[in-house]
Amino acid sequence: MRSLRISKLVLEGEKYKRSLIIDKSLIIIKGDGFSGKSLFLKLIEYCLGSKSESINLTVQAELEEYCDIVFLEIFINKKIYTLSRQLKNNKNNIDVYLSSYEEHKEYSPWKKKLDELLDFLVDELSINFHSILRKKSGSKDLAPEKISFRDLMRYIYIEQNELGTNQFLENNNPFISGKNKEVFKIINDLIIPDIEEIEKEIQIKQNECNRLEGLNNGLNDYLNNRDSIIIGELYNDRDKLDKKIGELKLQKKAILENNKSEKTDLHYRLMEDINNINVKIMQIEKEKSNVILSIKNKEILLEEYNDENVKLEATVEAMKKIKIVDHKEKCPLCNSFVSVLQDKEEQCEDIENVLEKLKNKIETLKILSENEERKINQFDSELSAVHEKKQVYLHALDTYKKNIEVPFLSEIESINSIIRDLTTEKNKINSLVDIHNELNNNLVNLNRLQDKLGKLKSKKNDLKKLTVRQELILNRLNYKYRMLMKQFNFTDINEERCYIDKENYLPYYSGASVMKHSSGCLLLCMQIAYLGAILELNQEEDNNCHPGLLMLDTLSNNIGTDKADKESIDPKTYQEIYNYLIKLAENNQIFIIDNTPPKINSEHIELIFHRVNPGEKLKGLIDIDKNEKILQE
Structure with missing residues (x-):
């Protein structure tokens, strides 16, 4: 089962820093309008590779004033990473550290473009994305369009203008709806x-x-x-x-x-020069040894390629000699021999193409080996020159030693010799x-x-069984979807009227899709039931690949929540939605923006952001009292 979990969001600027620790699976975000609630989720999405324009600093004045960079600490299948992305410059680049945020300065990051990050995330999650064919703008031609992690995010992060509306998953956009179908199938x-x-x-x-x-x-x-x-x-x-x-x-x-003396200092410098030359010799010999090993590995691979080449050439020769009518196979029913109706020319052509590619590989290996042989010659030439230089220094040392008498010089030379031998042995190790x-x-x-x-x-x-499995999976999803709609107090759950469609994979209720209904309460329940069914099945099926992360903004916008409010339409359903999401958070990580949640008894984090009047200290996502750069002084 794939898993993506958020553990920390850090906002940082020249004079400001705030770390928000996320160590629970259920996170409730409350607060005033325009205090940074939605921005909190937007910044998570931003670090996970959303387009650079998704954070507009012209309408986020506080973020622009105090912050230059955002860090996101995450776990992918229990492996920790820290992502960092600039807010003002180089916004199309993301740094990936193979460490926690606290240790990230001790590591060199992978510097990735946005597309490279998206590929990295799906690769680490072991999700096999692919391309679909789409019509080019202003043309009848079809061109491949890649499905990416950004498309998967529509099933992870449901924005405020989508949740409880018929803009769900942006299915009203024809350029996106086709990709949603593929993402649903991939998940x-x-x-x-x-x-x-x-x-x-x-x-x-x-x-x-x-x-x-x-x-x-x-x-x-x-x-x-x-x-x-x-x-x-x-x-x-x-x-x-x-x-x-x-x-x-x-x-x-x-x-x-x-x-210490002037003469011994001179002798010592000569010895140091000789030691440096010896180090140089050891470095060259080590590089030469690595190239020799590389040549040996290429020889092994070349031998395998040559064996394969011989077999393929023999196959081609045999196929060209045997008549097509002589290609026979035994019938499994009557045990009689039947002719193979494949095109011999096409078979030969396929093998010849493989043979040509193999020959190209062999030639490439030979060229690489020849280049490395030349490197060996260069190393030998360099070693010869360094050895000559060493002889000059040794001669100078010998001449010097004859003109002075220092009893301890031989002891130092003996120590240096032992150090050289030990260093050579260490380099070999x-x-x-x-x-x-x-x-x-x-x-x-x-x-x-x-x-x-x-x-x-x-x-x-299992290919022949896949169509049967597809039917079974959709039946299980539909059952879960209907049971959740029933839990949310909707009664029209006949399988012909309440279902996930087998063509567009969208949720339906009373025979109409999530794109057609106008009731905010109904739409919200359809969407939660739909996503919940996907996440529940994800726990049961090893090959399903939703990462188990869900971010909902804002849950109570389109549903009644207050029993004392005469305008409230459905507080019971609201409570049932929360009961379900709390249970769903046992195996998934769920972020919910909502100002009026019911009492929650299970473990969770509650973040509260406040909007303030002009001139007052900031209390929202940017909170002056939580500025760690001041608190640490």
């Missing part, structure tokens, strides 16, 4: 893929798995040959070397401190640790690929 795992597309995707994933397995085999062989399979032993050996090197450096420092890290990273990617591969194969095997 409820109702996409029936083309079998050929699945097979292509399986082959792509399998090729990548083979590549990573081949690479890991090469890395494991390399570690085996050096008896370095257990990384813990490498860490222990490295720590011991660090300790020895540190002790030797302290010993050398003590000797030099006790024997670091290279082996790097290989272990690369192996682990490859294994993570391999596990992810194999998981996707398993799901693809499962989908391929």
Whole structure:
């Protein structure tokens, strides 16, 4: 089950900072009009990749005056991230930190464009979005249009002008309604893929798995040959070397401190120069070793490609030699042989296309290997030059030593020699640790690929059952939807009059869609029942992929709430809606903007924002008394 949870929103400017901690699954936001209630949800949406114009600072004067950047700490499938987005400059860029907000300054962020962030979110949530074909403006041609996380947000964040109105999900917009249908199918795992597309995707994933397995085999062989399979032993050996090197450096420092002179300083500088040259030599040799390892991995991959090439060439040759009438298969019913009616030319052409692509890969690998061979030659040339330089310094040192007599010089040279040997050994261990890290990273990617591969194969095997499943899923959604409408005190729940339509996936009541009704109370209940049915089924179906986050603005706009108010139309329904949302928040995170909620006994957060008169201290989302930059002084 996918999960997206908000844990912290931080507003920050040069002289202002406020952190709003969200550590509960039910959040009630109350307060005066124009105090920042809706803005609170808007800023969450803004950090999750809404368009830059979604925050208009010309009508948010307080935000513009006090804030320059907004941070959002989130959990995606229990993994913590911090997103940050500027409010005034570079608004189309978002920084993603792999840490909590408190630790974000210790990490370098991924700097992402808006589209890249949207792709990142769906990838982390493991949601398989796709493109749909839409007519180009002013043309009869169809062009692919991508479904993105921004489209999914319409099922997460219901704005004030949509909730309890027939603007729900912006379905009145024909450019959006078609995408809503696809998002609904994606959320409820109702996409029936083309079998050929699945097979292509399986082959792509399998090729990548083979590549990573081949690479890991090469890395494991390399570690085996050096008896370095257990990384813990490498860490222990490295720590011991660090300790020895540190002790030797302290010993050398003590000797030099006790024997300072102009001549020994000169000798020491010569020794330092030689040590620096040795470090340079070790760096070059390490880089050369990494390139040699890379060449070896490419040789393994090239061998696999060549084997595959031989098999494909043999297949093409055989197909060209065998007549089409000789292609026969056995009938499973009568055991007689029947001719295969496939086009031989097309089969050959397909294999030849694959063969051509494979040859291109082989050529690319050869070119890359040749480039790396040239790098080896460059490293050898550079090593030769550095060794020559070292000899010059050694000669100078030898000449110098003959002209002076300092008893401790030989001891220092001995210590330096040991330090060089130990540092060389440590660098070798670091290279082996790097290989272990690369192996682990490859294994993570391999596990992810194999998981996707398993799901693809499962989908391929279950393809014929998908249409049956689609019927079952819609029946279950409809049942949940009708039961919720009944809970909200609506009685016309016959399945022919109260349902989620199988064509447009919109909720209907009394035979009319959510787009047609005008009663605010009815519309609100239809929408809550519709979204609730989706979230309930999401808990029951592993492949369903709503992230379990719901933000509602403003719940009481179109429904009566006060029993003492003669204008109130339905306080009982209002109470039932809250009873349901409280229960729904047990497995989902729900934000509700509402000034008149009933008493809530379960755990929740209540945020209250106030509008103030001109000249008074701000008490809304921007609250001067909660300015952490002043409080920390």
